[in-house]
Amino acid sequence: MAEGRRLKGRDPLGLRRALADRLLPALVAAMALLAALAIAGADGAGRLAERWQQGEAGQLLLQLPRDAAPEPVITRLAALPGVTSVTAVPDERLRQLLAPWLGEVPSLPLPRMLAITLPAGADHQPLLEAVQAIPGAQLELRSEAVRLAMRLADGLRSLSLAMLGLIGLVGAALVAVATRAGIAARRETIVILHELGARDADIAGRFARRLGWLCFLGALGGLAIALPALWFLAMQALPVVLARDAQIGDLPWPLLALVPPAAAVIGWLTALITLRAWLRRLP
Template identity: 30%
Template sequence: MAAGRQSDIPLSRDPSARFLPWIVAFLTYIAALSVAGYLALAQLSVDWNDGLSNAITVEITALEGEEDASINGRVQTTVALLRGYPGVESVEVLSRAKIREFLEPWLGKALDIGALPLPRLIDVRLSGDEDVDVVALNEKLAGSTGARADDHAIWRDRMERFLGSLEWAAIAIVAVVVAAAVIMVAFATRGSLAAHRETIELLHLIGARDDYIARQFQRHAMRLAMIGSVLGALAAMATAFLISQSASGLETGAGLGAETAYLPVVATLALPPISTIVALFTARRTVLKALRRMT
């Protein structure tokens, strides 16, 4: 009896051949979107964090009834102090036009900047050669001009905690998806075993070994899982593309760089082989365990 690619059991007629690929496709779709979404957000966070790690924003708030000339004087004094501070590479006073540009995506283009009590903002870029003590800098600024420096540490910590939560959520979703896939493949395999019990007993009588029978079931499960996972991966990639196209019009400046844009794609393309391997081992273990009870 040959142990090649032939099939002595008509598994293609089983109900599992109809519903299992669609279930695997749905599970793969959920897992792919979860992993790809996490990778995209993680890379955006890295880019955002890199931009903030070497930057400090200095804020000068106008005092009650203070004239523009007095505020401008404090701004110039602060700029001079910052330019001579160790570790500072460049200092730029943000114009009202620049502030308007920052606020327009959130407050709209009809915003009247002049009607808002906005503070004067100074963008400070650090050289990175030495650490800047923000606490000491704030003490110096407060004693001279009343300005306040912000190194964005709070926002970076919040983003790190948020990404940590997303990472665990993505891992949990993938774990649930894998568990669901194992359960569904095992359930479908047991159904096929019950439906073809007489054929399997006949194969045993003519000398077929359990491994020969198990290979037929595992090939069947692999084929169904591969079809479903490929469909799910393609659907996930199409969804991710549509989302990225919609997000490109938000004018937030967010986007994956060319050197890292492949990561979500690679993660998605890795799911069909993984799904196929999971189906193979699940079907094989289920069949061998059932056959041992039958003999």
């Protein structure tokens, strides 16, 4: 279509009336709420994976018989290549760890426990060979458990990212439906302006800006609802997962702040493409 004239006036297409219902912002708010939860899930899974990966370089536990002398074992194991430190776990600490399951049992005989610290990626073979030479010793190897935990965290992160993609597609579909509803409501006005020489880019741009703004407002409302829920979840989960209280910086603020602009871009682009495609079919 040849270059036409620009539309004049603040709302020559009557879009404030045609696209004034609150259904689209409400639906976008719901999608933004789900997106915020998915972002928090992906971020939390990433942090959990990082913690577990660091835990692989943490302490292994070696159990000795109660009558075994720990000092010679500590000296022998601390001299092994790759072993950072070997320390005895106090009985008091063991009783604290067992208290949730066994209660207070001060008379219960406990085995000797040694905490062995190795760096990430250290070769366990020298340690395994040394432990096999210690009568009655049992070593807790956590590498397989850590690998399974890492796989779980990666799966949760992938699922959260897939949810984000699906939310974006559903949001785009909602905007496309709203755009077509707006076209149906203002069809005569659009056709008349098109025949009078109004530019397709100007007509589509007005639709796109209006729907982009509605999507931004809806996503802003959904994010406002999501933040208290995310903070409540953080307060419940972090003491269990990271063994500390939740802090305000634990929420993924930069990613959450992108939700309203991303919703606006999706709304603007979808409306622009939908209306431009419809206008190209006009004679």
